[in-house]
Amino acid sequence: LQDHLLIDRATAVDNAALPLLYAQPRPAKRERRTMAAELLTRLGLGDRLQHPVGRLSGGERQRVAIARAVIMGPSLLLADKPTGALDEERTDEVMGLFRSMSQPGRAIVxxxxxxxxxxxxxHTWRLRAGRLE
Known part of the structure; x- marks a missing residue:
């Protein structure tokens, strides 16, 4: 999908915090918002926390989606061109976040x-002519 599947009318912080509604035990609302705000700030969106995502740029929306994807600390993250719409500075922020998540028992593809x-x-692999190298 090319869509980030964000809720356009909800704020950036509320979109990023959404997975925490399903956490067991579920953090309190203030804690969920704080966790999301910290992630979004780390991704360069500290000044956009309360903006509806429908009013954000494509790159900003992409970073909100990344924050939403990592907020629960998944053991496996599949990221299809996560920096494709980002400039070099924002790419560095995303890759820094991914690097900080690196630990035994966790993989980011x-x-x-x-x-x-x-x-x-x-580790890197290349796909050439349908073959993985």
Missing amino acids: IVTHDPAVAARCD
């Missing part, structure tokens, strides 16, 4: 066409 992003990964 990134699909990218950007050699600079691939160079920051621990």
Whole structure:
């Protein structure tokens, strides 16, 4: 899907905090919002926390979707071109976030066409003519 599947009328912080509604035990609303705000600030969106995502740029929406994807600390994250719509500074923020999540028992699989992003990964494979190398 090319859509980030965000709730356009909800704020950036509420979109990023949404998965925490399903956490067991569920954090209190203030804690959910604080966790989301910290992630979004780390991704360069500290000044956009209360903006409805329908009014954000494509790159900003992409970073909100990334925050939503990582807020629960998943053991496996599949990221299809997570930095495709981002400039170099924002790409560095996203890759820094991913790097900080690196720990035993956790994997992040990134699909990218950007050699600079691939160079920051621990392992790389190339798909050429339908073959994985």
